[in-house]
Amino acid sequence: MASPEGLAFNISAAERETGLSKDVLRMWERRYGFPQPTRDANGERVYASAEVAKLRAMKRLMDAGVRPGKIIGLDLAALNAMAEARAPLRREAPALEREVLALLKAHDVVALSTTLTTLLVRQGLQHFVTDTIAPLNRAVGEAWMRGEVEVFEEHLYTEQIQVALRGAINAFPRHAGSPRILLTTLPGELHALGLLMVEALIVPEGAQCISLGPQTPTEDIRDAALAHKAQIVALSFSAGFPLRQATEGLASLRRELPPAIMLWAGGELTRRVRRTMAGIVLLPDLTSALTALRSYRAHHVSQAA
Amino acid sequence: MASPEGLAFNISAAERETGLSKDVLRMWERRYGFPQPTRDANGERVYASAEVAKLRAMKRLMDAGVRPGKIIGLDLAALNAMAEARAPLRREAPALEREVLALLKAHDVVALSTTLTTLLVRQGLQHFVTDTIAPLNRAVGEAWMRGEVEVFEEHLYTEQIQVALRGAINAFPRHAGSPRILLTTLPGELHALGLLMVEALIVPEGAQCISLGPQTPTEDIRDAALAHKAQIVALSFSAGFPLRQATEGLASLRRELPPAIMLWAGGELTRRVRRTMAGIVLLPDLTSALTALRSYRAHHVSQAA
């Protein structure tokens, strides 16, 4: 249903659609000769939907760490093949993933919601997050990249996951608990699903989560940590977030935060981080968040005792 | 706690912080002589936090319809005074608003959550939204503009409102219901709270809401409407959304959508819209959404009968 015919995008629309800034779009055109938009009567760029599709595929690969020069010459099919090849060796698409994708394609909200809730109850919140949601996210993301899932279907999926997780989190008492963990993302990082997953993982452990939602300026993160007397500040970074902005923001936040307050960074992006940063704990996957929490508690208790 | 001392922003940070594009920041500097950032060793702009604060105040006023030329010469105090003056004649800050703001400033999440839940139960979901949430949103927004509320406090407020609303919405059965209403926002519009409020208003009426969350491309909105057999597509626009993008997006969506599917547009922005657009229902406030729904049903029933 992704109309292949000549839909036109101006540079602003192309930016929204691809996540690549206007500067980058113009620069690539200058340097590599791609994209090569036509011009309207006013001399302004007009991108064809085929170009936008290729740019989207490129962005997705770049978010996984590939450099543009390596792939700018490839066509859409080759890009998709490459993405497929890079996909972590998946053991024959588990039945659950296939089932959820089928429900998604059938637009059966009720069945999807029921399936998720059933799994949640059967597995318990923590295993639901690590064993079900995380692989599902990957499966849906990959299917989207292969063009098997529409954007609106992915939106619906995200929304349903959020509903399920929020409902489960609310079932726990929200007061008290230790340690107090402040959850948020830096400005520019919209992806709030990671926050919710961490919260779902941590709340059953008896810790207290204070979630600010996405996009809190660093200055305000510091103020919030102090105001709420948090022992830990945890940030989440999705794959598409600019690496530089992330390290810059983390460093600046670490500088402003009292040394006693720990700073945790998690999410897809943190898998691509090379060097370790002083005073910042990297959590490349969900289980490491749990172990970090437990180790903190062990340490903290022994210290207090 | 908003540090008045010399925090530095590069143009990227200033853009994130103020919501004004780099192009606009540079253009204002060229045309009006404000802002007047200093330069770093590399010749790049460095904005002082005072400038950023004034820019933020300007943006807020502009979102309310004021033109930049009128206010670019004013200082921060004058801007705040102007915002205060423009604030819809408020009848001596109701006790509830003062109470919630106090809880927010005290960072008492538990009490805030309890207060909201109590009100929700006492008033019922619909009255809770129209009589409590809506005025509270305005009060918090105005307090934020006056500098009485920190960004992180506002984030926490939004998060708590979302928790309360989602919890209440989930209490209703999610299946069946008529009409089917597709809820989302256009790309670039992040504000999802409006969606949630509309959903909370509509679900008790027995209609079925399919929420895609924020930022769905128009093409996908059309596909989703068809896939879910929605009778109505409802979009939400916050005050800060570019008016032109909104009308353009609405017109384009109207063109692509089958005529039988209604297109509703709500949110702060729609109060500033002058001319009426063919085939698009403007809902400048929450109650108009309810009346629109009821009128749709009356019409639809009489048609079917």
Next chain:
DNA sequence: TCCGATGTTTGTCTTGGACGTTTGATGCAT
């Protein structure tokens, strides 16, 4: 095998110009 130096790639910032669209005011007709 690990580390450091060197060259290449890549994104972001810069200036200054141009144009289209919206806004608000003025003048004219009803």
Next chain:
DNA sequence: ATGCATCAAACGTCCAAGACAAACATCGGA
């Protein structure tokens, strides 16, 4: 006085080409 059309100013977005710093990869040496 109210409504409508015209016009000029205000304003935002786009364009081009250049510059530079940071990230990365590659190679050589310890």
